[in-house]
Amino acid sequence: xxxxxxxxxxxxxxxxxxxxxxxxxxxxxxxxxxxxxxxxxxxxxxxxxxxxxxxxxxxxxxxxxxxxxxxxxxxxxxxxxxxxxxxxxxxxxxxxxxxxxxxxxxxxxxxxxxxxxxxxxxxxxxx
Amino acid sequence: xxxxxxxxxxxxxxxxxxxxxxxxxxxxxxxxxxxxxxxxxxxxxxxxxxxxxxxxxxxxxxxxxxxxxxxxxxxxxxxxxxxxxxxxxxxxxxxxxxxxxxxxxxxxxxxxxxxxxxxxxxxxxxxxxxxxxxxxxxxxxxxx
Numbered sequence: 001x002x003x004x005x006x007x008x009x010x011x012x013x014x015x016x017x018x019x020x021x022x023x024x025x026x027x028x029x030x031x032x033x034x035x036x037x038x039x040x041x042x043x044x045x046x047x048x049x050x051x052x053x054x055x056x057x058x059x060x061x062x063x064x065x066x067x068x069x070x071x072x073x074x075x076x077x078x079x080x081x082x083x084x085x086x087x088x089x090x091x092x093x094x095x096x097x098x099x100x101x102x103x104x105x106x107x108x109x110x111x112x113x114x115x116x117x118x119x120x121x122x123x124x125x126x127x
Numbered sequence: 128x129x130x131x132x133x134x135x136x137x138x139x140x141x142x143x144x145x146x147x148x149x150x151x152x153x154x155x156x157x158x159x160x161x162x163x164x165x166x167x168x169x170x171x172x173x174x175x176x177x178x179x180x181x182x183x184x185x186x187x188x189x190x191x192x193x194x195x196x197x198x199x200x201x202x203x204x205x206x207x208x209x210x211x212x213x214x215x216x217x218x219x220x221x222x223x224x225x226x227x228x229x230x231x232x233x234x235x236x237x238x239x240x241x242x243x244x245x246x247x248x249x250x251x252x253x254x255x256x257x258x259x260x261x262x263x264x265x266x267x268x269x270x271x
Contacts, residue, residue: 028229028232031225031228031229032229034222034225035222035225035226038218038222042215042218042260045264046260046263046264046267047267049264049267049268050203050267050268053188053192053195053196053199056188056195057188060185060188073181076178077178080171080174080175080178083171083175084171084172084175087168087171087172112178112179112182115182115185115186116178116181116182116185116186118189119182119185119186119188119189120185120189122189123185123188123189126189
């Protein structure tokens, strides 16, 4: 017997991952937070460029520098992960390749974040 | 070709009447907004990998004096400075481009000529900011 369900009935509960505009919104949210954070980061680099090892360590281990820097990393990495996912989705059409790159994108972002944050924590607490 | 269209002078005048044409790719003048749109994506992609330079610098500071000096030397070399200068511009350009998108998100600035003006302003702004940052950087360390 033919399927009597309407087209809408067939797709209900199947289609979207229920995130809808989530990426759009998070991209904007992190774009806004990136502005002051990146300006802080650039200002920091301008201020300490040319500093030697001891001065750099002293600066980076200060909570007034380390904490904003962790925020810089989280905000920037989150933003770039979504951005790169959009690029992958736009240009990579093979389902398997696309999925693999999206997974790699997340691994890369998390790896950079973990290593960078660990370095900051080591500077702050490791002596 | 038009000579072969049946129907005589009447239909010929219709066929030759001024009509909008599709963009002819070899003579198409790129709108600045399109260039900036492409640049926004390209700079975003570059910044993605640029974070490796930031992470490397932090790792170096957390590792040892010897290793930090090596990375500092590399970043301070002429090639390193060139890369960091480009990095600065790419970052500033993506930031201003993003600001442009945030303005557009409110529905403002979408009119054709306004959008073109903002696009040029993005380019001028990013170059200006980059130069100012590097002047400030050299001033902070008291010269070259």
